[in-house]
Amino acid sequence: MTTQQDCRALDAQDPLRELRHQFTLPQGVIYLDGNSLGVLPKTAAARVAEVITQEWGQDLIRSWNSAGWFDLPQRLGDKIAALVGAGPGEVVVTDSTSINLYKVLSAAISMAAEEAPGKKVIVSERSNFPTDLYIAEGLCRERGYNLRLVEPEGILDALDKAAAVLMLTHVNYRTGAMHDMAALTAAAHAAGCLTVWDLAHSAGAVPVDLHAAQADFAVGCGYKYLNGGPGAPAFVWVKPQHADRFRQPLSGWWGHAAPFAFTPNYRPAAGITRYLCGTQPILSLAALECGLDVFGAAEAVGGMDALRSKSLALTDLFITLVEERCAGHGLGLVTPRDHAQRGSQVCLSRSQGPHAPPLRGSLPPEGAVTVLGRPGDGDSGAYAIVQALIARGVLGDFRAGSGDGRQPDILRFGFTPLYIGFEDVWHAVEHLLQVLETAEWQKPEFNQKHAVT
């Protein structure tokens, strides 16, 4: 059996252990939700204050040049490029993930229409993050394409002669399962199909090599593992050989070849800059840069490879401890055991175990504590367990199942190797065990705050 002492020993040997001091971690909280909103880099408050008081307050309009505001999309893009196997000048930070997906999916459709005009299908995963599917659905409607949604094991078969674009999220938000980007891209290309990758749950969490995978288009999120702050702008990458060939439809002035010539006709900039549209939120970009700079510091202690090793060790430990200590409580493992197929999170399902009588009717009032999600249709208890954990300061989240038994309700725990330690994992499982053993989520007092010991 793994002990708390074992976990402490792992922390003592961890070459990345000092990185957590670059972040503000709230007292009494074990934060297993960095896959949803990353924590605060300690430099961010001072940096944003400087932007506000000096660059905006004193230098005003002059800061567009003197403080480099205009170049932030490219400057931050270069920092992200280094994390996802892209070259300098190939990534820009701008807009939201959904909007960037609209841009690249439009360009991919235009490219497919030229290279393989008979192909009219976009293939994706049914359990892809919904906004990706919504964006694809809208574009399909506009352009006369069909969106074909399949289970993960059906992807290869779906790459048939009608398939124009394969659009996938690299690490699934619900299950934590990671696709083999290189293999699927190769399969797609063999079928005459382009690839669009959403790196929302990958960038900063798992190694990504867009060049090596020969990917075509990619987008990703700034506020999850990149710790850029709530709603931080997103990023977009296009394979350099494609970038100049097609336009994206959001043809705003920041993507113009000469934005300050103020000519009435649009002329797209060269390369990835044409994927910019309008003026960007500078305060939010400044905070994101602080998040990205921690990865610069991580380089000195092993960089992305060391982060990946630690992430796998953390998720392995969590799986082991849950299996060793929480057996008999109806928990199941949703995330793959195979390292090659695992992102940086672990998702558990729950069926009714002997200690889990039906919970229907005993859910706490909505909003009493915060969970992103809604109670499932079933009576798995997953929602209430996550609520009880949050009340104890262990922040994970709940994702409702499909209600038809196809997808279970999920308890989701993200493990960010930059700031989560091995003893944190011990404490998290200890709390989970206490919640399950005492069935405290069924009791009226479960909303009260427990100290994390």
Add this chain to the structure above:
Amino acid sequence: MTTQQDCRALDAQDPLRELRHQFTLPQGVIYLDGNSLGVLPKTAAARVAEVITQEWGQDLIRSWNSAGWFDLPQRLGDKIAALVGAGPGEVVVTDSTSINLYKVLSAAISMAAEEAPGKKVIVSERSNFPTDLYIAEGLCRERGYNLRLVEPEGILDALDKAAAVLMLTHVNYRTGAMHDMAALTAAAHAAGCLTVWDLAHSAGAVPVDLHAAQADFAVGCGYKYLNGGPGAPAFVWVKPQHADRFRQPLSGWWGHAAPFAFTPNYRPAAGITRYLCGTQPILSLAALECGLDVFGAAEAVGGMDALRSKSLALTDLFITLVEERCAGHGLGLVTPRDHAQRGSQVCLSRSQGPHAPPLRGSLPPEGAVTVLGRPGDGDSGAYAIVQALIARGVLGDFRAGSGDGRQPDILRFGFTPLYIGFEDVWHAVEHLLQVLETAEWQKPEFNQKHAVT
């Protein structure tokens, strides 16, 4: 002749004079560029610091609900609605002006295609802000429409049987000329044409009444007269009767009827909420709210009507002083004298006067001081004069002419009634006069900083 004493007297009588204390105004600067980037509200630094350290740093993911992050687009939208003659729940703050224009123009085209399928032309002004034209150009290409660009005096004639949508910026960014929104909307409707209004240079600067004008769609900017900070998110309004009838193409999860149901199919939310797409930059939204709250304070001293009166008095004074004091230096007035046709800025052109020998070759190095724009092709001197003013702490900006004589080079001065005083106008013209009389912009030392006296 108007005297400095007269200007002081106007300040003493100004019911809005205390509002300037709600902003940080840099020492030694007369800021006549609030039409490009508004100044810093004094509350913004502390408010954003609270969002960073408490809401993000301590409360983390819980703040989406507990701090009301999810509702910011609607909450801020309601505050803007009050400034533009829209009702509560009709405006959302989100994304950039260009992206919001793409949304409403798409919806307008869809609506026109249904109601008047033969009409295939979008009418706009040739000197509309270029990004608006770029967005329209892209959509026209996608949807098989034509973009017809006309001079302001040609708009009514352009509303022919092919015209589907009239897309205008209410106050022109180059000239400061303001359209009659109600009259043009009525003319457009009479011609079976929908209207899309860009309020970038109107919201917070001039009274706007979208309901009274019976406008169809509108967008606007958060970082100009609304003082929301660099790149603050923009806003979008759709006439309530249209809002539920059409989709906008950027169908992301924030615009879904039930975003946290995580269903694979898109179902647009009711009303303006369907114009949201992805997650929004919370730090930048928080700063914008501080800018909007000053308008709440302005309500107590006359609100938008008092702001409009003062704006006209400021621009009248500037025109009068330039004409009284700077005659013979080749300056011309581009902005209309008629109050009904004037926004909150004054634009001057310059031809060669007796004191202005050709400047070609004597321009300062790019970047020595900051001007948004580029030297004109001609030798008007306008670029160098604006540079010389900036070096003296009088911040306006330069907009290059068309180069073919159709549009002159422009010196642009914005007068924000919330924080510009009448004596500021006196000082600005005094500096302009000194620059013109001494021709100092031609001298090597003109880059040095002059104190504003």
